[in-house]
Amino acid sequence: MKTKIRIATTSLAGCFGCHMSLLDLDERLVPLAELIEFDRSPLTDIEHCTNCDIGLIEGGVCNSENVHVLREFRKNCKILVAVGACAITGGLPAMRNFIPLEECLAEAYIHGIGVENAQIPNDPELPLLLDKVRPLHEVVKIDYYLPGCPPSAEVFWTFLNDLIAGREPSLPYECVHYD
Amino acid sequence: MTKTIRIDGNIIPFEEGQTIIEAATSAGIYIPHLCHHPEFTPHGSCKLCTVKVNGRNCSACTFPAMEDQEILNDTQELQADRQKITQMLFVEGNHFCPSCEKTGNCQLQAVAYHLNMLDSHFPHFYAHRELDASHAEVLIDHNRCIFCTLCVRASLEHDGKDVFAVSGRGINKHLIVNTESGLLKDTNLAATDLAAHICPTGAILIKHTSYQVPIGERIYDHQHIDQVSLAAEQSDEN
Secondary structure (H helix, E strand, O other): OOOOEEEEEEEOEOOOHHHHHHHOOHHHHHHHHHHEEEOOOOOOOOOOOOOEEEEEEEOEEEEHHHHHHHHHHHHHEEEEEEEOHHHHHOOHHHHHHHOOHHHHHHHHHOOOOOOOOOOOOOOOOOOOEEEEEEOHHHOOOOOEEEOOOOOOHHHHHHHHHHHHOOOOOOOOHHHOOOO | OOEEEEEOOEEEEEOOOOEHHHHHHHOOOOOOOOOOOOOOOOOOOOOOOEEEEOOEEEEOOOOEOOOOOEEEOOOHHHHHHHHHHHHHHHHHOOOOHHHOOOOOOOHHHHHHHHOOOOOOOOOOOOOOOOEEOOOOOEEEEHHHOOOOOHHHHHHHHHOOOOOEEEEOOHHHOEEEEOOOOOOHHHOOOOOOOHHHOOOOOOOEEEOOOOOOOOOOOOHHHHOOHHHHHHHHHHHHHO
């Protein structure tokens, strides 16, 4: 049997919308599953990356854990892909970049409507927030970008098929959207 | 005898006084641009229309067409330069397309699509910029302004007003309005003014209208900016 292409996926500061869009491949997932297998991914619950061919990363980088996960992916994936608007530009989470972090936390946990026992969460288990949300390419080298909010299933299909067939991936005009 | 220039090897006629972009548009050749509008004095600031004229880079919107010009427009090198320029425009402002009312109708976005821009390449500035929602019908979101001055020129040259100006230099450059309060509500801008409609990005928007056409059914969701732009600007000429 031919070795399957091993793919890891994760969502950092994302909404899992890009993962949902991947699942929008619907019946095309069946032939795809003949060619690929998943490593670390919310679809498998594998906790850490092993050596992979492709890493698909959704979401920007908003906290210390995101940085560690992103670096683990870069270390283990031959090809690292920024998937979706947040991974590429920081996206909607990055709209907090204009507000000092302390004010953001105070608004959510101290002054927010209906907040009881107001306190900013400080459990040592919680990853520390970065002062700004960053796109992936500002932290590690990214090989390919799939724009869209989310990228359509067609984008995943075109990209993965190009890559699996050994072609340089290229998205046709209809597949390039930022919204 | 008709005077001609050559663009990417094609012989293009021009009339005395035409700029390169005007001659190209008449001949049905698209040169990417954002700050150029056939109705207004050229500004030459966005640099997207950069073409190679006899080996030198020039802005096609300001450079006059002249006999014996050998012009390169649609080359890999120029398109790559234009993509980098567009990426710089994206990282300098705050262009969050998924949350922008203009998405799908935005020329900045459409030019980026045209240039197959898939990432922003540069580090994002995330500059803090304000919103002016003071006017009853028109909104300014400074996050999305690219300083093309189309609103400035439309207000002066078309509307016969003087509502907008660009102030400051370099990184401190910003759009201002002509009132002591600095607020749009105190200007004589009307929602029917061309200046309120001409913004190529989502920086100046007419309130209460943004989602009348759903995302997915907007201009550049299905049409390429080269065709849309040529059709509009050729009809402007006639």
